[in-house]
Amino acid sequence: xxxxxxxxxxxxxxxxxxxxxxxxxxxxxxxxxxxxxxxxxxxxxxxxxxxxxxxxxxxxxxxxxxxxxxxxxxxxxxxxxxxxxxxxxxxxxxxxxxxxxxxxxxxxxxxxxxxxxxxxxxxxxxxxxxxxxxxxxxxxxxxxxxxxxxxxxxxxxxxxxxxxxxxxxxxxxxxxxxxxxxxxxxxxxxxxxxxxxxxxx
Numbered sequence: 001x002x003x004x005x006x007x008x009x010x011x012x013x014x015x016x017x018x019x020x021x022x023x024x025x026x027x028x029x030x031x032x033x034x035x036x037x038x039x040x041x042x043x044x045x046x047x048x049x050x051x052x053x054x055x056x057x058x059x060x061x062x063x064x065x066x067x068x069x070x071x072x073x074x075x076x077x078x079x080x081x082x083x084x085x086x087x088x089x090x091x092x093x094x095x096x097x098x099x100x101x102x103x104x105x106x107x108x109x110x111x112x113x114x115x116x117x118x119x120x121x122x123x124x125x126x127x128x129x130x131x132x133x134x135x136x137x138x139x140x141x142x143x144x145x146x147x148x149x150x151x152x153x154x155x156x157x158x159x160x161x162x163x164x165x166x167x168x169x170x171x172x173x174x175x176x177x178x179x180x181x182x183x184x185x186x187x188x189x190x191x192x193x194x195x196x197x198x199x200x201x
């Protein structure tokens with residue numbers, strides 16, 4: 001019931017005969033705009049000019065997404081589908097830390113309800129903790145390696161520091177993430193788990 005009441009508010013200025021379908025299509029559009037240039041930007045450091053275009057899309061998305069989250073919480077996965085229910089999270093994940101701090105509890109509640117996956121939500125947890133303390137819990141965050149000669153970022157990455165690193169794979173397993181070495185390899189990072197000192201002689 002809360003979703004239908006919220007949908008009436010969200011579409012008050014532009015009434016829809018099928019607000020659920022309209023909301024789903026809008027959320028999918030938000031998802032597509034969020035990813036529009038990012039896939040290309042991850043391929044090469046030569047395309048940084050595209051960030052201005054992506055930033056413009058992000059600003060439009062953020063304004064609408066904050067209104068959606070404030071009105072109805074994170075969209076229901078059962079009602080709107082996988083892609084649509086993930087859209088708001090991605091927009092906030094790519095926003096500033098103030099927005100992430102504000103809406104992380106909403107996303108954690110959505111994960112408990114099955115509307116989001118914990119393996120996605122912990123990326124925001126890591127991002128916020130990394131900004132505050134310089135370490136992360138789940139090993140989801142990487143930083144580009146700078147060219148020592150130019151000072152510019154290269155297309156190579158390194159894993160950001162992890163707290164209690166010996167237990168990181170245990171924490172990852174609890175939220176549905178694969179072993180860190182598996183994920184790191186996808187980014188061309190050779191990750192070697194720290195030695196377990198309890199078994200060293």
